[in-house]
Amino acid sequence: MDFLRPDTFAEALALKAGQPEAVPIAGGTDVMVELNFDHRRPAALLDLTRIAELREWSVADGVVRIGAGVPYVRVIEELGDRLPGLAMASRTVGSPQIRNRGTVGGNLGAASPAGDTHPVLLAGDAAVEVASTRGTRLIPATEFYLGVKRNALRPDELIAAVHVPETRAPQQFSKVGTRNAMVIAVCSFAVALHPGERRVGAAVGSAAPTPRRATDAEEFLTGELVATNQWESPKPLKDAVKRRFGELVAKAASPIDDVRGSAAYRKHALSVLACRTLGWAWQDYTGKVA
Template sequence: MEFLRPGSWEEALAAKAEHPTAVPIAGGTDVMVEINFDHRRPEYLLDLNRIGDLYEWEAGDEEVRLGAAVPYTRIMEQLRGPLPGLALASHTVGSPQIRNRGSVGGNLGAASPAGDPHPALLAAGARVEAESVRGTRLIPVEEFFTGVKRNALEPDELIRAVRIDTADGPQQFSKVGTRNAMVIAVCAFGLALHPRTRTVRTGIGSAAPTPLRARVAEDFLNAALAEAGLWDSGRPVPPSVAREFAELAAGSCNPIDDVRGTARYRRHAVGVMARRTLGWAWDAYRDSGRNTRCA
């Protein structure tokens, strides 16, 4: 195994172009586990730790540009305001040591269906900034996952950053596991309210071959909220609407039976999480509206 250690982003892209099979490593929380258990034996490891740009972010009014190697701890501590859903998901990733090293870019590269940040990224509206010596392209996160642990990157591309819409409304994340952290999700659900566009987006993890949005459930809920004028009135979501949304979300799944849970349980759990996260997020939206009117 040859160890490549570029000193700049340009050198990293050149190395990846010359050695397309090189496996990038920064935090190493997934790659080193696979190597230690002899599940992977790459010819080249591409160490990105010397590239400072990957550990930085820019937070604007419209979006946050999150460097691929920004660790979860910094998201939790410093980006909770603009990225509340991702911050909640970050709390459930591994142990403190893993959160100090692991990153959203690394999880995207691994493309596991059970990756904790994926539902939050889907719900928030994220784009993966992929770059090679040929140029840069933005890949919508819902198009990034192409199969179990497979993604849309070309062999010569690296993830430089993730661009995530700045939250304009409440966001929630829920995960089912044997405990809150240090566990692979049985299933997970993310939900984000987008009052500017009057839409709701979702993300489901560990309940299909790839992370996915519950688009039919989203379409139903968006129409129901608009028809009842709930964005303006701030009235509660009717229980019948919440139940239908939950059932449609559960129906969006394509889970399997495995050691962590059955397909039937996963569908049930996704429905429960969809209903609960909608309730939590809508309550927060109503509270923010009341506070604005009282100010």
């Protein structure tokens, strides 16, 4: 196995172009597990840890650009006020050691349906910046996930950053696991309020071959809030509205039975998660008990 260690992103792209089979590694929290269990034996590893520009974040025109090498702990500590949902999801990832090493870029590259950051990125209208020696392109998060551990990267491309609109509006993330910490999600859910556009974003994780938007739930709640003038004159949401929202979120999922939980349980849990997280987000928005 070759071990490639570039010092710049341009050098990394050139190496990836020359050896498309090279597997990128930064935090190593997913790749090293696969290597240790002999689930993967790539011809080469492309170490990105020396590339300083991947560990930077910036803000322009209301959008936060997070370099692919920025670890979860920095998302929590430095971006929690701008990206509350992403910070919440980052707090649920593994142990402190994992949060110090793992990155949102790595989560995207692995493209596991159970990745904690995926529902937040979908609900928050994120886009993934990918690059090669041929140039750079932005892929909406809704188009990035193609299947179980499959993403829209071309063989010669690397993830450069993720672009997430900053917000002061409420966002929430929640997941169900077999214990309180260091656990792969049985299912997960994120909701993001977009008052400026008078709409709601919602997405599920670990409940389908890919993370996915709950579009029917989004449209239902968006219509309900507009019809009742809730954005301008917010009031506590009716229980029936929250329940219906939860039902539609559950319908967006197509889960399987596995060692972590049954498909029926995942659907039930998503309905409960959606109802609760919507209540928390709306309470934050109204300042009242929702």
